[in-house]
Amino acid sequence: MDKKKAETIRSWEIVFPNDANPQQTMFGGKLMGIMDKTAGIAASRYSKRIAVTASTEAMDFINPVQVGDRIQTTARVVWVGKTSMVVKVDVVAENPLSGERKPCTSAHFNFVAVDKNNHPTKVPPLLVETKEEKQEYRIAEIIKQQAMERKKQIKETESSYKRKIKK
Numbered sequence: 001m002d003k004k005k006a007e008t009i010r011s012w013e014i015v016f017p018n019d020a021n022p023q024q025t026m027f028g029g030k031l032m033g034i035m036d037k038t039a040g041i042a043a044s045r046y047s048k049r050i051a052v053t054a055s056t057e058a059m060d061f062i063n064p065v066q067v068g069d070r071i072q073t074t075a076r077v078v079w080v081g082k083t084s085m086v087v088k089v090d091v092v093a094e095n096p097l098s099g100e101r102k103p104c105t106s107a108h109f110n111f112v113a114v115d116k117n118n119h120p121t122k123v124p125p126l127l128v129e130t131k132e133e134k135q136e137y138r139i140a141e142i143i144k145q146q147a148m149e150r151k152k153q154i155k156e157t158e159s160s161y162k163r164k165i166k167k
């Protein structure tokens, strides 16, 4: 398979009152859903396959989003394995009157391309050219390695506790 450049996917939303939490700022879970959806579009457009969310990484909410703000979500595949992709997602809130833009959150999402039987299927290798792309690739690689190590350690701990309980 030839190396492929990843495109940046951009989506816009307006924050309505029913998107808010009891503090009248945007509910974090709603924002996570938008991020997951935009990341999924980036992953499936890149792989030309159905892409499922395998796991999500740490998400820090930097600034609250106000009701009435516009939010712009950008997503791009920044690392790929054999069948998996790491998508970096950034969210910026924009005040509709002043136009002031504030970063809200950034996170990495792990996606896996699947075939019609939901089995992982190959994705094209990623073309990484610019300094920024190389930096994002390396950061995503660290995140992906840690995700797999975490999964392995949790599995091992669960099975060791299961063995202890049986005894």
Ligand SMILES: CC(C)(COP(=O)(O)OP(=O)(O)OC[C@H]1O[C@@H](n2cnc3c(N)ncnc32)[C@H](O)[C@@H]1OP(=O)(O)O)[C@@H](O)C(=O)NCCC(=O)NCCS
Residues within 6 Å of the ligand: 052, 053, 054, 055, 080, 081, 082, 083, 084, 085, 110, 111, 112, 114, 118, 119, 120, 147, 148, 151
């Ligand atoms: C994600 C899923 C396809 C992985 O299937 P699996 O049989 O465990 O996958 P494998 O162990 O063969 O690994 C396949 C790839 O997935 C990656 N992967 C598996 N679990 C992962 C996780 N928790 N985080 C990140 N990547 C993961 C592996 O690193 C591997 O990548 P590679 O091919 O690039 O090396 C499977 O667990 C699944 O279908 N989960 C449900 C997904 C879903 O429904 N999401 C929406 C939630 S509502």
